Amino acid sequence: MAGASHYTPPRPEFDKPVKVLIVVSPYYKDIADNMVEGAIAELEAAGAWHEIVEVPGALEIPAAIATAHRMSNFDGYVALGCVIRGETTHYDTVCNDSSRGLTLLGLQGACLGNGILTVENQEQAEVRADPKGQNKGGGAAAAALHLIALSRKWGAQTKGVGFKPAAEEIKLAGEAEGTPTA
Template sequence: MANAEQHFILPRATFDSSVKILIVRAPYYKDISDDLLAGATTEIESVGGSWELEDVPGALEIPTAIGIAERLSNFDGYVALGCVIRGETTHYETVCNDSSRAIQLLGLQGLCIGNGILTVENRKQAESRANVDDQNKGSGAAAAALHLIALSRKWNRQAKNVGFLHDAEEAPVVAAVKDTPNA
């Protein structure tokens, strides 16, 4: 039972300036994805944010579309929405694992993404997780993206130098080499 447990939910993120979110949705199970979309848009609008929607053929295409949008557009964050219901073949594992892994890799590169791709055993579980009056995971994915955007704005600054890269002032180049005997 989903309602039997109590969960802590962070307070809603707040912003000094508006946020722009791209929602990438795989509408294979259109009624489920419509409910996820309703939850996501409500959450985004509750903080004064704006959103655009792009539909893609399936869950595997969601990370690719997000990657393209990141390179070619100006969104603050992304929400991935879709539903994968276990079938009779191993295709379920491929779609679930690869879409999730690709979204996580994009996130580790600095993109603010909320993953609302349902991975469920049956339609009843999907309907429960998409229910706009209950635990709508579209809303949760949008809230996650918004929290990550808030963190990225909080920590926004010049990129740090990593590894052997350095500023010339921090590690001045030696001006002259002393005469040293050869070994």
């Protein structure tokens, strides 16, 4: 729909440093470079530190993020790449599997923004990647930042209801009665 307006929530603010990994497939180098530029600008505007790694293609992006999520201490991830429809069904496989991989990582707790473009042609990719245009790289970085903010908000909360181990319940009961506990 031409001319439709889109709401963008305000950029989150952080009281502790934020460390983000940008994983990019530079298969279409000019598109990838523009997306990285937009992502870096968004991360820097939020005061976040970033590292960039390159992988061969969009299918390797979820694997790289999964490895980093298991083995490093990044707060979040930005997935950047571009898949342009070709003459075979390979396009469908790459689009579906890279998206599915990122979705599963998100459901497992990785704070990530999906900036893998899935387009029909080079022109569509250029418009979406342009940091002064649709800025999908910046949008993916913003998504990661918002999820990091939610993770920190909810990770810091403790609830007064729910399961507590028996030892903790005994300690809390003793403190409530004024009985000292070890």
